[in-house]
Amino acid sequence: xxxxxxxxxxxxxxxxxxxxxxxxxxxxxxxxxxxxxxxxxxxxxxxxxxxxxxxxxxxxxxxxxxxxxxxxxxxxxxxxxxxxxxxxxxxxxxxxxxxxxxxxxxxxxxxxxxxxxxxxxxxxxxxxxxxxxxxxxxxxxxxxxxxxxxxxxxxxxxxxxxxxxxxxxxxxxxxxxxxxxxxxxxxxxxxxxxxxxxxxxxxxxxxxxxxxxxxxxxxxxxxxxxxxxxxxxxxxxxxxxxxxxxxxxxxxxxxxxxxxxxxxxxxxxxxxxxxxxxxxxxxxxxxxxxxxxxxxxxxxxxxxxxxxxxxxxxxxxxxxxxxxxxxxxxxxxxxxxxxxxxxxxxxxxxxxxxxxxxxxxxxxxxxxxxxxxxxxxxxxxxxxxxxxxxxxxxxxxxxxxxxxxxxxxxxxxxxxxxxxxxxxxxxxxxxxxxxxxxx
Amino acid sequence: xxxxxxxxxxxxxxxxxxxxxxxxxxxxxxxxxxxxxxxxxxxxxxxxxxxxxxxxxxxxxxxxxxxxxxxxxxxxxxxxxxxxxxxxxxxxxxxxxxxxxxxxxxxxxxxxxxxxxxxxxxxxxxxxxxxxxxxxxxxxxxxxxxxxxxxxxxxxxxxxxxxxxxxxxxxxxxxxxxxxxxxxxxxxxxxxxxxxxxxxxxxxxxxxxxxxxxxxxxxxxxxxxxxxxxxxxxxxxxxxxxxxxxxxxxxxxxxxxxxxxxxxxxxxxxxxxxxxxxxxxxxxxxxxxxxxxxxxxxxxxxxxxxxxxxxxxxxxxxxxxxxxxxxxxxxxxxxxxxxxxxxxxxxxxxxxxxxxxxxxxxxxxxxxxxxxxxxxxxxxxxxxxxxxxxxxxxxxxxxxxxxxxxxxxxxxxxxxxxxxxxxxxxxxxxxxxxxxxxxxxxxxxxxxxxxxxxxxxxxxxxxxxxxxxx
Numbered sequence: 001x002x003x004x005x006x007x008x009x010x011x012x013x014x015x016x017x018x019x020x021x022x023x024x025x026x027x028x029x030x031x032x033x034x035x036x037x038x039x040x041x042x043x044x045x046x047x048x049x050x051x052x053x054x055x056x057x058x059x060x061x062x063x064x065x066x067x068x069x070x071x072x073x074x075x076x077x078x079x080x081x082x083x084x085x086x087x088x089x090x091x092x093x094x095x096x097x098x099x100x101x102x103x104x105x106x107x108x109x110x111x112x113x114x115x116x117x118x119x120x121x122x123x124x125x126x127x128x129x130x131x132x133x134x135x136x137x138x139x140x141x142x143x144x145x146x147x148x149x150x151x152x153x154x155x156x157x158x159x160x161x162x163x164x165x166x167x168x169x170x171x172x173x174x175x176x177x178x179x180x181x182x183x184x185x186x187x188x189x190x191x192x193x194x195x196x197x198x199x200x201x202x203x204x205x206x207x208x209x210x211x212x213x214x215x216x217x218x219x220x221x222x223x224x225x226x227x228x229x230x231x232x233x234x235x236x237x238x239x240x241x242x243x244x245x246x247x248x249x250x251x252x253x254x255x256x257x258x259x260x261x262x263x264x265x266x267x268x269x270x271x272x273x274x275x276x277x278x279x280x281x282x283x284x285x286x287x288x289x290x291x292x293x294x295x296x297x298x299x300x301x302x303x304x305x306x307x308x309x310x311x312x313x314x315x316x317x318x319x320x321x322x323x324x325x326x327x328x329x330x331x332x333x334x335x336x337x338x339x340x341x342x343x344x345x346x347x348x349x350x351x352x353x354x355x356x357x358x359x360x361x362x363x364x365x366x367x368x369x370x371x372x373x374x375x376x377x378x379x380x381x382x383x384x385x386x387x388x389x390x391x392x393x394x395x396x397x398x399x400x401x402x403x404x405x406x407x408x409x410x411x412x413x414x415x416x417x418x419x420x421x422x423x424x425x426x427x428x429x430x431x432x433x434x435x436x437x438x439x
Numbered sequence: 440x441x442x443x444x445x446x447x448x449x450x451x452x453x454x455x456x457x458x459x460x461x462x463x464x465x466x467x468x469x470x471x472x473x474x475x476x477x478x479x480x481x482x483x484x485x486x487x488x489x490x491x492x493x494x495x496x497x498x499x500x501x502x503x504x505x506x507x508x509x510x511x512x513x514x515x516x517x518x519x520x521x522x523x524x525x526x527x528x529x530x531x532x533x534x535x536x537x538x539x540x541x542x543x544x545x546x547x548x549x550x551x552x553x554x555x556x557x558x559x560x561x562x563x564x565x566x567x568x569x570x571x572x573x574x575x576x577x578x579x580x581x582x583x584x585x586x587x588x589x590x591x592x593x594x595x596x597x598x599x600x601x602x603x604x605x606x607x608x609x610x611x612x613x614x615x616x617x618x619x620x621x622x623x624x625x626x627x628x629x630x631x632x633x634x635x636x637x638x639x640x641x642x643x644x645x646x647x648x649x650x651x652x653x654x655x656x657x658x659x660x661x662x663x664x665x666x667x668x669x670x671x672x673x674x675x676x677x678x679x680x681x682x683x684x685x686x687x688x689x690x691x692x693x694x695x696x697x698x699x700x701x702x703x704x705x706x707x708x709x710x711x712x713x714x715x716x717x718x719x720x721x722x723x724x725x726x727x728x729x730x731x732x733x734x735x736x737x738x739x740x741x742x743x744x745x746x747x748x749x750x751x752x753x754x755x756x757x758x759x760x761x762x763x764x765x766x767x768x769x770x771x772x773x774x775x776x777x778x779x780x781x782x783x784x785x786x787x788x789x790x791x792x793x794x795x796x797x798x799x800x801x802x803x804x805x806x807x808x809x810x811x812x813x814x815x816x817x818x819x820x821x822x823x824x825x826x827x828x829x830x831x832x833x834x835x836x837x838x839x840x841x842x843x844x845x846x847x848x849x850x851x852x853x854x855x856x857x858x859x860x861x862x863x864x865x866x867x868x869x870x871x872x873x874x875x876x877x878x879x880x881x882x883x884x885x886x887x888x889x890x891x892x893x894x895x896x897x898x899x900x901x902x903x904x905x906x907x908x909x
Contacts, residue, residue: 325764432654
C-alpha cells in the first residue's frame with residue numbers, strides 16, 4: 001500500500017465493498033495529505049490545515065465506524081480517555097459454546113375457554129347413540145403447548161339422500177350405496193371410520209326433487225337406525241324450504257341430540273332454532289366469511305331464540321384451498337383468538353364444510369385447462385390431498401369438526417390432527433443423519 | 440419492529456412534508472413504514488442531510504423486524520426468508536413466503552440430476568394472475584466424498600440459477616462445495632453440536648448463511664445461535680429437527696411455536712428464520728404415495744406455523760400444487776382483497792351468440808364465476824368491472840359497482856356490444872338487480888338479471904339464453 005492515500009482512492013476502494021450505509025455520503029475534493037514537520041509554516045496556515053485535516057479524519061472515522069470498526073475505542077485509547085485498556089476486539093475466538101437456556105412464556109392473553117358442545121345422546125340420556133362426541137373446550141390455540149386440548153377434532157362424513165354428481169375419485173367409493181342413504185351411512189362409519197354422519201336432505205330442494213319434509217324425515221329415521229354414531233342433519237340449502245324440512249327431521253330425531261344444519265341470516269333461523277331447542281338438538285350457526293355477521297347470528301340465536309350456549313356450533317364458511325382459503329383461514333383464526341381473549345359471542349366450537357375442497361378444479365379436473373401450467377399429474381392423488389390440506393390448515397386455525405367426503409382424506413386428516421393432539425404412538429425415525437437417508 | 444404506530448415513526452422523520460418520497464405528508468410516509476411498503480431510506484432528506492443521520496439510524500433499528508431477515512442466493516432468483524413481526528398474520532401479514540427447496544443428491548447420475556433440476560425450476564401453476572413456482576435446490580451429500588459433492592454442486596450450478604442449500608455435516612465436504620459455490624451465496628446446512636467450530640469458521644471464511652441443527656434441543660440451538668452471533672455470524676437459520684411422526688411430530692410442532700414466539704416476544708438470541716425438513720417423512724414411509732402425502736401434510740402444518748424455509752423430496756404435482764397454494768394462502772395479506780385485472784375476458788371460445796356476464800374484480804368472485812362457467816363448458820365473455828377488489832353485494836351497496844363502471848370497462852376493452860355480439864344484452868349478477876335500469880340507460884344494452892349464485896348460472900342460462908327477443 002502506498003504511503004499516500006488520496007480521498008478519491010478511498011472512495012473507489014469503498015465502492016467495491018457494497019456498503020449500503022455509504023449511499024449519499026460524498027467526499028469532496030482531492031486533497032493529498034503529505035504533512036511534514038513544523039518548519040517555517042505560518043500559524044494561520046497551520047491552523048487552517050489542522051482544521052482541514054481534523055475534518056477529514058472525522059469523515060474517515062465515520063466511514064470506519066460504518067464499516068464496523070470500533071473507532072471510539074481506538075480514539076479513547078489514543079487520547080487516554082478509555083476506561084478500559086482492552087485490546088481492540090478483533091474476531092473473538094470461541095472454544096466452547098456459550099451457554100444459553102431457552103425459555104418462552106405461555107400465553108397470558110387466552111383466558112376464556114371455548115364452550116363445549118356435546119352431540120349424540122346414549123340411552124342414558126334418552127337417545128339411541130352408542131357414544132357421544134364433545135366438541136370445543138380449548139383454552140389455547142389448537143395443539144399449542146399453553147394448555148391441554150380437552151377434545152380432539154372429529155370428522156363427520158357426508159351422506160346424501162339421493163345420487164349426486166361428484167368428482168370421479170370420490171364417487172368411485174360410493175357407487176354401490178348411492179341410492180340408499182342408510183347403507184351409505186353404514187359404509188362411512190364401518191369402512192371409513194367416520195366419527196359422525198351428516199345426512200344432507202338435498203332432494204327436498206324445490207329445484208331438485210322437491211321431496212316433502214315428511215319423506216326427508218323418513219330418511220333421517222333410516223340413518224338413525226343404520227348407524228349408532230351422532231348425526232348432523234343438513235337441509236338442501238334452499239332458504240325457503242330448509243326450516244320446514246329441518247323441523248320435521250328434528251322431530252323424528254327427538255332425543256338424539258343431532259346437529260341441525262343450518263341456521264343462517266338468510267332464512268327463518270328462529271324456526272330452525274326452535275326446532276333444535278324443542279327437540280333437544282344443537283344448531284349450526286352458519287355465516288359467510290364475516291366475523292361480525294357470525295357474532296350477530298350467534299347473538300340472535302342466544303338472545304332472541306334462547307338457544308343455550310352448549311347447543312351452538314359455528315360454521316364461518318370454508319372456502320377451498322386456492323379459492324379463498326386465505327379468508328377462511330383468517331376468519332377462523334380471528335374468531336378463535338377473539339373467543340379465547342374473551343369475546344363471548346364467539347366462543348363456540350367451529351365446523352368446516354371441508355368437502356368444499358372438491359369444488360376446486362385442482363381436485364377433480366383431469367388436467368389444467370391452461371397450456372402454460374405444468375402437468376398436474378393424476379387427479380386420483382390430487383383430489384384427496386386438496387381436501388386434506390384445506391381441512392388441516394383450518395384445524396390449525398381453530399376448527400373442531402370437519403364435514404368431509406373422501407375416505408383417504410378422512411383417514412389422513414384424522415392421522416395428522418390426532419398426531420398433533422398427542423394421541424398417536426409411532427416409532428419415529430432417527431433424523432440425526434437425515435442428509436444421507438435413502439429416499 | 441419495536442414500534443407499531445405511524446405516530447411513533449413520524450417522530451423520527453423531518454416533518455417537512457417535502458413529498459420527495461412520493462407521499463404528500465411525512466405522516467402518510469410513516470404509515471407506509473409501519474406496513475413496510477416503504478423503507479426509511481426512501482426519505483431522501485434523511486439520507487442526504489447529515490443532521491438526520493442519527494435519527495435515520497435509530498429509526499431503522501426500530502423498524503427492523505423482530506425475526507432476522509436472511510438472504511440466500513444472488514441475483515433475481517435469490518430468496519429472502521424470515522423478517523416477520525407478528526405471530527398471527529391478520530395483524531400484519533407474514534412477509535417472505537416460506538422458501539421451498541427440493542433435494543438432489545451427489546449420487547444421482549447426470550441424467551437423473553438434470554431431469555430433476557429441470558422439474559424443480561420449471562414447475563409452474565397459474566394462480567390469481569401470476570405463476571406459482573418453486574424456489575431452491577438442496578444438494579445432499581450422500582457419497583461422503585468432498586470431491587464428489589463439489590463436482591455435483593458444480594453441475595447443479597451449471598443447470599440452474601436457483602439458490603442452493605449445501606447439505607452435509609462434514610466440514611471437509613462443505614468446504615469443498617463452498618470452494619465452487621461460495622459466490623452464489625448458498626445456505627450451508629448444517630452446524631451441529633459436533634462440528635460447529637469448523638462450520639463457523641467456514642461461514643466466516645466464505646461469508647455464507649448457515650443453518651444450525653439441534654434436533655429437539657432448544658437450549659443447544661440457542662447456545663449455538665448465541666455463539667455464532669458473538670462471532671459475528673448472524674445470517675443464521677435454525678433447524679430444531681423435523682420428526683415426521685408420532686409424539687415427536689407434536690414436539691416438533693411445539694418447538695416451532697416456541698422458537699417463533701420467543702423471537703417475536705423479543706428474545707433476540709433466537710430470533711432467526713426456522714427451517715423444516717418434511718423430507719424426513721420419507722424415512723417413515725415405504726411407498727411413494729404415502730411418503731409424498733405425509734411429507735405434504737407435515738409441510739402444510741409447518742408452512743402455516745412458522746417454517747421459513749423447508750427441504751422436501753416429492754416433486755409429484757399432487758404434492759407440489761397444494762404446497763404452493765397453501766404457502767400463497769398463508770403469505771397473502773388478509774387485509775387486502777386479492778384482485779384480478781378488470782376487462783372483458785373470454786371463457787372457452789365465445790362467439791357473437793355467447794352470453795356476456797358481468798362480475799367484479801374481487802379475485803374470489805371472479806374465479807368462482809369463471810370456474811362455474813368453464814367447468815360447465817360454457818363459452819362466454821366475462822365483463823370484470825373494477826370494484827377495487829370488493830364482491831358484488833358489497834360493491835353494489837358501496838357504489839363500487841355501477842352502470843358507469845360497467846360502461847367504462849367495456850369501453851376500455853374496446854368491446855362494442857352491438858358490433859361484437861348478436862343480442863346486445865348483458866347479464867348482471869342477481870345481487871346487483873337494482874342496477875338494471877341504470878345499465879340499460881348508460882350502456883345502451885338490454886339487461887338480464889342472473890342468479891344470485893354463479894353456481895346456478897348453467898341452469899339459468901339453459902332457460903334464459905339466448906334471450907327471447909333479439
